[in-house]
Amino acid sequence: MPPVLPGLLSEFWAWAYKKALVMLTQPAGGIGIVETLGSGYSVEEDRMEKAAKLATLCADAVSNPEWIAHDITGDGIAETFCNRAAASIAEGMGCLDLRPDQTANQMILAMMALPGWRQEFDLARVAPLAQRGVLVMLAAVGPVHGHIVAAAPLPPEESGSWGGPVPMVAQVGTAAIGNGIKRLSQAFKAADRHELRIFILEATES
Numbered sequence: 001m002p003p004v005l006p007g008l009l010s011e012f013w014a015w016a017y018k019k020a021l022v023m024l025t026q027p028a029g030g031i032g033i034v035e036t037l038g039s040g041y042s043v044e045e046d047r048m049e050k051a052a053k054l055a056t057l058c059a060d061a062v063s064n065p066e067w068i069a070h071d072i073t074g075d076g077i078a079e080t081f082c083n084r085a086a087a088s089i090a091e092g093m094g095c096l097d098l099r100p101d102q103t104a105n106q107m108i109l110a111m112m113a114l115p116g117w118r119q120e121f122d123l124a125r126v127a128p129l130a131q132r133g134v135l136v137m138l139a140a141v142g143p144v145h146g147h148i149v150a151a152a153p154l155p156p157e158e159s160g161s162w163g164g165p166v167p168m169v170a171q172v173g174t175a176a177i178g179n180g181i182k183r184l185s186q187a188f189k190a191a192d193r194h195e196l197r198i199f200i201l202e203a204t205e206s
Contacts, residue, residue, distance in 0.1 A: 011181075046133075046206050047133045047206060048133070050132070051130070051131060051153040052133075052153075053092065053093065054130065054135065054150075054152070055152065055153050057150075057170075058089060058150060060088070061089055061150075062180050062181060067081035067084055068175070068179060069175040080145075080174055082171075082172045082173050083102055086107060086137060087099055087100040090150075093135045094204070095201050095203065097111070097114050097116070097117070104139055104141075105142065105145060108139050111197075116201065116203055117202070118199070118202055119197065119198060119200075120136070120199070120200050123166070123167070123196075126184075127154070127155060127168070129205075130153045131154070132153075132206070133153065133204060134201070134204045135151075135204045136199070137150055137151075137198070137199045138151060138187075138196060138197070138199075139197050140188055140195045140197065141195060147173060147187070147192075149169040149170055149172070150169065150170045151167045152167070152168040152169055152170050154167075154168040159183050161190055162190070162193065166184040166185050168181055168184070169181070169182060
């Protein structure tokens with residue numbers, strides 16, 4: 001029997017299985033119609049592969065023991081590592097624009113300025129995009145470092161504090177919140193909601 005997958009991967013494959021069943025019984029575009037790329041490669045298959053890669057990268061980021069909040073400077077204050085997690089996930093998806101030595105604030109400035117990144121203003125689009133394997137970064141500028149997370153390829157979940165469904169994200173941050181795949185509303189304070197910026201890596205779209 002194969003080993004049990006980590007939580008996110010288990011959830012992802014359960015979602016993917018249900019999606020595949022729908023595709024088999026209700027093909028997009030009608031019975032017998034399959035959307036393909038020029039080589040005959042299925043667009044849906046490409047999306048599923050990218051989503052699987054994104055799921056693995058998110059799972060690896062939130063389970064990395066080196067990115068649990070801890071003091072690395074000796075000043076008695078725990079540092080957090082959302083920047084390193086974001087850079088790792090972006091690199092895994094083929095993007096070197098984000099570096100682990102940048103703060104979240106610097107990453108926001110980079111994504112605003114560099115070609116290949118597009119800002120999104122509809123939060124409801126984030127989860128469907130991530131489930132197609134599109135890299136979506138969500139970030140808020142802070143007084144010192146800010147905070148950044150990647151959207152996980154999972155369906156959204158209801159948030160009572162935000163009053164509706166929110167995307168699931170790869171949260172790496174303070175010990176009080178803990179690292180893990182969490183609702184966006186757990187990764188950001190309610191006060192940050194209106195400051196939230198959403199960025200899409202266009203190269204991962206198909």
